Amino acid sequence: MARILVVDDAKFMRTLVKDALVGAGHEIVGEAENGNIAVEQYKSLKPDLVTMDITMREKDGIEATKEIIKFDAAAKIIMVTALGQEDLLAKAIKMGVKDFVVKPFPPERLQQAAAKALGI
Numbered sequence: 001m002a003r004i005l006v007v008d009d010a011k012f013m014r015t016l017v018k019d020a021l022v023g024a025g026h027e028i029v030g031e032a033e034n035g036n037i038a039v040e041q042y043k044s045l046k047p048d049l050v051t052m053d054i055t056m057r058e059k060d061g062i063e064a065t066k067e068i069i070k071f072d073a074a075a076k077i078i079m080v081t082a083l084g085q086e087d088l089l090a091k092a093i094k095m096g097v098k099d100f101v102v103k104p105f106p107p108e109r110l111q112q113a114a115a116k117a118l119g120i
Contacts (some may be wrong), residue, residue, distance in 0.1 A: 001025040002048040008080065009056040013103065017051050017080060020107035021114060022054050028117045032102070035059025043095075050077045050118055051110070054055065054088050062088055062095075069096055076117045080110070081110040 004111040008014045011033070018028045022049055030045045032038040036059045042050060050068065054061040060081060068075045074111050079092050098117035101110050 001027070002114065003027050003029045003045070003120070004114070005030045005032065005033070005038065005041055005045060005047040005050045007032045007056075007061065008042045008053040009033050013053070013080070016107075017110060020105075020110040021051075022105060024111040024114065025112065035061060035064030035067075038064045039071070043071060046072075048076065049114060050075065051053060051080050051101075051114075052077050052090070054079055054081045062092055065092055065095055065097060071098075078110075078113045078117050080105070 004021055006014050006017045006028055014031050029047050030041040031042050034056045052061040052065055065077055077097050079097050080090055081100060082103050099113040101113050
C-alpha cells in the first residue's frame with residue numbers, strides 16, 4: 001500500500017500511529033520527533049503520506065507542513081492533533097492538509113483518514 005512518514009514528538013504516539021497504519025497494510029518508511037527532521041526526511045524519503053503532529057519543539061507541525069508543501073505541492077499530509085487546537089487546524093486545512101485525526105483516536109479513524117488522503 002502506501003509509504004508513510006510518521007511525525008510526532010511523543011514516541012508512544014508514533015507507535016500508536018505506526019501500529020494503526022501497519023495494521024491496514026501500509027509501510028512506515030520513517031519517523032520524526034520534530035518538524036526539522038520531518039522536512040529532511042520528507043525530502044529524502046518522498047513518502048506517499050505524512051501523519052503530522054501540530055505541537056512539537058524546534059519546529060511545529062504547521063511550519064513543517066508549510067515547508068513540505070512548498071517543496072512538494074502534491075504532498076499528502078494528515079494532521080494528528082489534540083483537542084483545543086482548532087485555530088491551528090483551520091490554518092493547516094487552508095494550507096492543503098488532507099484530513100485530521102483528534103488524539104486519542106481509534107485505529108479505524110486513522111486508517112479512514114489515510115485512505116481518504118491517498119484516494120483509496
